[in-house]
Amino acid sequence: MVRRLQTIAEQTPQNAPPIFSCGVKCLFFFLSLLFFVGCRQVGDLLLPTAVPLAVAPEIATAQAESHDETVSIVADEIVPDLTPQPTIDARIPTPEGEGIRPMDAEQNYVRSEVPAPHNSEEWRPPPMIAPLSFNPDDHYWLIRPIPSGSRNYDLEWYPFGNDVQADNVPAYRIHHGVDFPNDTGTPILAAGSGTVIHAGSFPSPRNGINYYGNTIVIQHDWQWQGKDVFTLYAHTLEYFVQAGDNVEQGEVIAGVGSSGEVTGPHLHFEVRVGANEYVDTRNPALWIVPYEGWGTLAGKVVDRRGRLIPGARLELRAPGANENLRKQSTYATIIRSDEVWQENFVIGDVPAGEYELHITVADVTYVREVTVLPGQTSFEVISTEFTYNPTPTPRPLPTSLSPVLIEGTPFNETDSLTTTPVPDS
Template identity: 35%
Template sequence: MHIRRPQFFAFFLLVFLPVALMMWWSRPGAGASGSPTMAAVPAAMISEPTGTPTAPPATATATPSQTPSPTATATALPTATPRATSTTRPTNTATPLPSATPVDRACPDPRPEKPIYNRNYLGAAPWPTPDPAGFSPHFWFGPPLRTDDAIRLNSSYPYGYDGGERYLLHNGVDIAGGLGTPVLAVADGTVVVAQDDYGELYGWRCDWYGHLLVLELDEQWQGQPVYVLYGHVLNFMVAVGDHVTQGQPVVEVGVGGAATAPHLHLEVRLGGNEFTMTRNPALWLPPRGENGVIAGRLLDPAGHPWQGVQITAAGPSTYVTWSYLDDPLHFINPDDRLAENFVVGDVRPGRYRILLTVQGVAYEAFVEVEPGRVSTVEIVTAPFKTPTPRPPATATPAQTP
C-alpha cells in the first residue's frame, strides 16, 4: 500500500512518537531533577573494621599465659610505673527508680549552649562498679530497619562521644537509612510518644529530633521500664496507645531537628522517658552474624574514669572507639551491671589487643571475643600525674656595647 506524505507524517505522530517518549522517560534517573537532594551518611562513618591496625605504640607489658575468657578482666600496667593490680573500688551505685513527679517538657529559654567536653581527662567522681552478681547480655532487640544488608552503626559517632568536637555528646546511636525507609519496632511494646518536639522537650533542646516515636517495651529490665526512642522520623504508621509487635513497621526514616541528612537515631532509656536516663544501645542491639561486643572500663587506681581517650582494638580486624565523655549534667550512663565506660560494638570473633595512651604512657590488655557475647576488659592506669609547672620566662638582659 502506498502511503502519501501527509498520511505518513500523521501515522508517525500517532505511533512512533509516543513510543519514543515512553522510552525517554523510563531511562534511569529521568525526572529526578525536581526531587530534593539529601546528603547520605558517608560510608566512612559506618562501622566497618579496617585491615591494618593503627594503634599506639606497644608497651613491654607481659602477655598473659592464658587467653582471658569473655567475662574475665585484664589490667594493663604502664612500663614507667610498675605496681600491684589490686585496687580499692567504690561500691556499686544503683540506678534510682523513676519518681511520680510530672516531667517538665517546657522548652528552655534561651536555648542551651553546647558545653566544652574534656578529652584525655580524669573524671572528678568515682565511676560505678560492676555488679558482683555478674552480667547477662540483654540483646533483646530485633533489627530497627529491614534491609538486604546487616544493620550498621555509625562508628565515628558512638554513644558517649561528640564526633571529634563536631556535635553534641551522643545519647544514642545513628543507623544509615534512606529517606522513607520503613522503621520497625525492635521489640513488643506500647507507643507512648508519636509527635514533633517543636514545643515539648524530649532531647537536649526542643526541635532536637524534629519528629520522634517512643515505645515503652512490654519487658522490663531489673524492675525498670525500658523505652526506645526513634528520632528524625516521618510518616507515623501508629498512634499513642497502640500496641506493636517486634518487626512491625511503625514510622519511616526522615530528617529534621538536629539532623543534617536522613538517618535513624535510636536511644535506649531505662527507668523513665528522659534524656538523662539513656544507656548504650550497642549493648541492646544484637551484633551481626557471629560477632560479639567488647565492654571496657578505663580508670585510675581510685576508680575515676578517663574521658575521651582513643582506644584501639587490634585483632582479626581493627576497631577504634573512645571512652565516654562527660558534661555538666552527666547525660551519659553506663550499664547498671557492667559499669563500662567504653564499648566496641559488632566485633569479629577472636583475640584482641586493647591499646591506648594516657598522659604519654602506653597501655595494653587482651580480651577474647566470642560470638553473641559481651566480653569485658578493665584497664587501670597509673595515678594521675600533675603537670610540673614551668617557671615564667625571664627577659635576657641586654648586653652592654
C-alpha cells in the same frame, strides 16, 4: 588470657568523613523532589527515576545531628502537624495525598543500585535471634531497628557517649544514641514489643528546639533490673503508629527521614532505662542482638581507685596491625553506664576473634590483647596506676568481674588527669 603492656608514643591520623554541606543538602532536597515527582505508578509499585540513585549513596555516608544553628532549616520545615493522624513531610506528594502506610514506605524505599558484595566492609551477617543472653549479665533483647538489607549498623564516627570522632567535622553534642544512616523511607522497626507512648515532634524541654524531629517512643512490655525500658526513634519521615498503640517486635513504625536537626536522612536510636529522659540513655550496643558470629567488646578504664576515666582514647586493631578497625573514647562524664556492666566504653559489632585494644590516656598508650566472643559481651577492666578525680557518682560493683591491674606504673601523681589529685583513702 595473655595480657601485655607497652608504651607507645604515636600520633594516629584519623580517617575523616566528608562534610555534608548545606549546598549538597539543598541539592539532595531538590533531587528528592525530582525523584518523588518523577515516580510513576505501575501496578502496585512505584518505580523511581534514575536521578536519586545517583546521589543517595553519597548522602548516606555523612549524617548526624549538629547543634550548629545554620543547619536548623530542616527542623523549621518539618515540624509536624500535632494532630494524631499519621503525618508526612508536606513537600513530598504521596499517591493519595495523605499519610503513607508501611507498604507505601517499602515501595518508596530505594535500595542501593549495587548490592554490597559479601566480602566488603559493608556486608554484615544476619543478626542472631533476640532475646539473647548467653551469660546472665547480657541482655541482647532488642532487634536492630533497621531491617537487614539496609544499613542496620551504626555510624562509626559518632559513637554513643562520644563527640564526633572525625577531624574535619565540627563539634556535636555528646551522643546519647546511635545513628543509622539510610535512604529516606527505609523502614524503621520496633526494636522490641511494647506500647507507643509518644509519636510526634519532640521539642527539647530545655530550649524548645525540635532537635529530634518526628519521634516515636516505645515503652517495652518487660523490665530490666526492675526498671522500665524505652526505645526512641528520631528524625522519622512520618509515623505509622500513634500514642497508645501496642506494637510487636519488628513491626514497621515509621520511615527514615530528616526531620529535626540533622545533616542527612538517618535514624537516631536511643535506649532509655528507668525513665523516658535524655539523661537516662544507655548504650544501645549492649541491648541490640549481635550478628551471627560477631560480639561486643565492652569495658571500663579506671584509675587506681576504680573510678571511671572519661575521654581515654580507644583504638581496636587486628594483632600487629597499624590500622584502626574502630576508634572512639571512653564515655563523657554525663553518660550513664549499664546497671550491671558499669562500663565506660562499648565497641559493638565486632567479628569474633583476637584483637589489640590500644588505650591512650594522657598521651601514653597501653596495649591489651583482647578476645571477642560471638554472641556475647567480652569485658575488659583496664586499671591505670594513677588517680583521677571524677564527678562523684556512686556505682555498684559489677556482678562477676573484678579489676585486673595493668602491669607497670606509667604515671606519677603529677601525671594525673586532674590538677587536684585525690589522696588515697
